[in-house]
Amino acid sequence: MSELKLMKGNEALAEAAIRAGVDAYFGYPITPQSEVIEYLMSQRPEKRTGMVVLQAESELAAINMVYGAASTGKKAMTSSSSPGISLKLEGISYLAGAELPAVIVNVVRGGPGLGTIQPSQADYFQSVKGGGHGDYKLYVLAPSSVQEMADFVEDAFDIAFKYRAPVLILSDGLIGQMMEKVTLKDQKERMSNEELIKKYGNWAVTGKKDRERNIITSLDLQSEKMEARVHRLLKKYQQMEKEDLRFEKIHCEDAEYLIVAYGSSARISQKAVELARAKGIKVGLLRPITLFPFPKQQLLDLAAQVKGILSVELNAGQMVEDVQLAVQHKVPVLHFGRTGGIIHTPEEILEALEQKIIKNGHTRHHKTRESSLL
Amino acid sequence: MDILDIIKPENQVFCKSRLMTDATLSYCPGCGHGTAHNLTMEVIDEMGIVEDTIGVAPVGCSVLAYDFMNIDMTQAAHGRAPAVATAIARTWPEKYVFTYQGDGDLAAIGTAETIHTCNRGENIVIIFVNNGIYGMTGGQMAPTTLAGMRSSTSPYGREIETMGSPLKITELVANLPGVYYATRQAVHTHKHVRKTKKAIRKAFENIRLKKGVSFIEIVSNCNSGWKMNPVESNAWMEENMFAYFPLGDIKVNGKLK
Numbered sequence: 001m002s003e004l005k006l007m008k009g010n011e012a013l014a015e016a017a018i019r020a021g022v023d024a025y026f027g028y029p030i031t032p033q034s035e036v037i038e039y040l041m042s043q044r045p046e047k048r049t050g051m052v053v054l055q056a057e058s059e060l061a062a063i064n065m066v067y068g069a070a071s072t073g074k075k076a077m078t079s080s081s082s083p084g085i086s087l088k089l090e091g092i093s094y095l096a097g098a099e100l101p102a103v104i105v106n107v108v109r110g111g112p113g114l115g116t117i118q119p120s121q122a123d124y125f126q127s128v129k130g131g132g133h134g135d136y137k138l139y140v141l142a143p144s145s146v147q148e149m150a151d152f153v154e155d156a157f158d159i160a161f162k163y164r165a166p167v168l169i170l171s172d173g174l175i176g177q178m179m180e181k182v183t184l185k186d187q188k189e190r191m192s193n194e195e196l197i198k199k200y201g202n203w204a205v206t207g208k209k210d211r212e213r214n215i216i217t218s219l220d221l222q223s224e225k226m227e228a229r230v231h232r233l234l235k236k237y238q239q240m241e242k243e244d245l246r247f248e249k250i251h252c253e254d255a256e257y258l259i260v261a262y263g264s265s266a267r268i269s270q271k272a273v274e275l276a277r278a279k280g281i282k283v284g285l286l287r288p289i290t291l292f293p294f295p296k297q298q299l300l301d302l303a304a305q306v307k308g309i310l311s312v313e314l315n316a317g318q319m320v321e322d323v324q325l326a327v328q329h330k331v332p333v334l335h336f337g338r339t340g341g342i343i344h345t346p347e348e349i350l351e352a353l354e355q356k357i358i359k360n361g362h363t364r365h366h367k368t369r370e371s372s373l374l
Numbered sequence: 375m376d377i378l379d380i381i382k383p384e385n386q387v388f389c390k391s392r393l394m395t396d397a398t399l400s401y402c403p404g405c406g407h408g409t410a411h412n413l414t415m416e417v418i419d420e421m422g423i424v425e426d427t428i429g430v431a432p433v434g435c436s437v438l439a440y441d442f443m444n445i446d447m448t449q450a451a452h453g454r455a456p457a458v459a460t461a462i463a464r465t466w467p468e469k470y471v472f473t474y475q476g477d478g479d480l481a482a483i484g485t486a487e488t489i490h491t492c493n494r495g496e497n498i499v500i501i502f503v504n505n506g507i508y509g510m511t512g513g514q515m516a517p518t519t520l521a522g523m524r525s526s527t528s529p530y531g532r533e534i535e536t537m538g539s540p541l542k543i544t545e546l547v548a549n550l551p552g553v554y555y556a557t558r559q560a561v562h563t564h565k566h567v568r569k570t571k572k573a574i575r576k577a578f579e580n581i582r583l584k585k586g587v588s589f590i591e592i593v594s595n596c597n598s599g600w601k602m603n604p605v606e607s608n609a610w611m612e613e614n615m616f617a618y619f620p621l622g623d624i625k626v627n628g629k630l631k
């Protein structure tokens with residue numbers, strides 16, 4: 001039965017993983033996401049569903065364990081936070097190259113370096129521009145509530161298996177740590193080995209039985225073959241853009257100004273939109289739910305309607321570049337964000353909108369990016 | 375006696391395993407990798423476990439092991455094969471899971487995965503081909519390169535003061551309770567081939583018995599990397615490699631020798 005609970009984002013994600021019938025989780029502790037493995041361990045998932053949960057010796061080991069389980073068609077996932085994700089990138093690139101389904105969760109903290117354990121969205125570039133080596137992309141889901149932390153686990157695996165590709169859930173310390181009401185879905189049974197072999201026997205390595213052997217690799221020593229692989233990946237990404245783009249529009253119908261924000265920034269921006277509307281300023285919010293695919297066309301359409309766009313992010317200005325690209329310089333697009341783990345307030349966002357966009361932005365001429373930090 | 379009287383199945387000690395593909399081996403003539411592959415396939419065939427075997431290929435000369443071993447295989451990132459195998463063994467406990475790795479892969483970049491996989495006592499076989507060099511990338515120094523031995527990154531010989539001593543990783547992991555069987559073998563003569571095959575068989579039997587890690591080191595040549603012809607390289611190996619990496623069992627049935 002579905003169940004209403006008060007939970008932390010990280011715990012909701014972990015509980016949802018068990019209920020979604022995930023086969024294996026491999027992780028290494030790092031703040032602010034250690035609750036994921038702690039919660040899983042507390043639940044005795046090996047008894048509840050037979051799920052394997054293992055604390056690896058490093059993020060490197062964890063992501064390669066995911067690679068191993070995914071090679072056999074099992075639903076495998078890992079979670080970490082920024083420095084740990086940097087370590088996983090080689091493995092993520094291998095998952096993409098070898099065309100394996102897997103889910104990776106990044107509960108982002110501030111960087112670079114050891115940075116801070118406070119929330120941040122500074123891993124946007126790393127998440128949507130590849131991150132690891134080679135021509136690949138990740139399908140990136142950005143939850144902005146505890147409910148979405150739970151819901152996106154199953155959504156992520158659906159996409160991962162639809163495309164045989166790694167999927168990233170890009171969360172942050174705020175969404176991971178905050179407590180909210182969450183409706184948890186019913187327990188799903190894990191797939192049996194027999195069913196798995198029937199379903200994925202055309203690619204998964206499960207032991208060569210009644211078929212030709214299967215091989216999982218990302219290596220093509222022949223350039224033509226490697227290019228064919230890259231083209232195969234590109235096709236998947238194009239299909240994702242066509243079929244699996246997700247976004248949310250809030251108060252956009254009559255908007256004269258637009259805020260673009262995802263994850264925790266979207267939550268805070270929603271409040272800023274309310275404050276603005278109370279003052280009589282018609283502001284809308286476009287929330288990309290997937291960061292790749294990115295709502296490019298929706299932004300371009302809105303650019304014909306609004307006078308200016310503010311990209312609100314907990315970083316020094318990353319997504320703003322994609323917004324600028326999407327609107328093709330038809331309206332001014334500026335960035336506002338705090339870094340270092342400081343979280344902007346709705347009032348700060350409204351002030352930034354008024355100062356950067358409303359005061360300066362009535363002219364529709366092209367604006368270059370200016371220093372957009374406080 | 376005619377030669378054809380000798381080449382009869384019952385006299386044939388060495389032949390290509392049925393589980394080897396027809397692909398031309400990419401290994402240099404004289405290299406031990408091909409023999410090590412063949413022995414592994416023979417054991418899997420003889421035990422009748424091919425339908426339940428999953429292999430993990432490394433990064434190194436044997437990265438293409440899956441081109442030659444006609445079984446289900448996945449190819450791991452450099453050094454991470456034990457982590458990959460861990461997950462397979464955990465999610466498919468009834469399968470026979472093995473890694474096949476070189477010394478750079480297993481004892482340098484993948485040291486942490488090697489030690490922790492052994493320490494957890496994962497129910498897998500690790501086949502470790504120690505040729506004292508990075509064969510694939512053109513003969514650079516490996517963690518197992520002998521003192522004074524020349525390589526492209528130790529052109530004046532491995533200097534212990536600055537480069538450290540060659541790593542006896544098999545002795546190291548044998549001390550971990552998770553390792554049930556650790557042995558060091560070779561494949562350059564028929565006598566050694568027979569012994570190695572026995573060791574590999576024992577290792578796969580251990581998986582059946584769920585005993586934890588069986589760790590088989592095969593000291594092998596890399597005639598290309600060592601810049602010798604195959605005959606010279608085998609003689610050099612016996613004289614120098616075996617002196618530092620003595621052949622024989624290190625741990626049997628959970629007990630150190």
Ligand SMILES: Cc1ncc(C[n+]2csc(CCOP(=O)(O)OP(=O)(O)O)c2C)c(N)n1
Pocket residue numbers: 433434435436452475476477478479480503505507508509510511516596
């Ligand atoms: C992360 C990473 N670092 C380095 C390499 C380059 N590389 C490929 S194989 C190899 C050494 C392999 O040596 P070994 O494991 O001893 O295998 P051999 O070829 O001798 O059998 C290196 C350094 C790589 N592929 N990936």
Ligand code: SF4
Pocket residue numbers: 400401402404405406407435505509510595596597598599
């Ligand atoms: S380079 Fe060395 S290890 Fe590689 S195939 Fe040639 S002889 Fe064997």
Ligand SMILES: [Mg+2]
Pocket residue numbers: 476477478503504505506507508509516
């Ligand atoms: Mg080597």
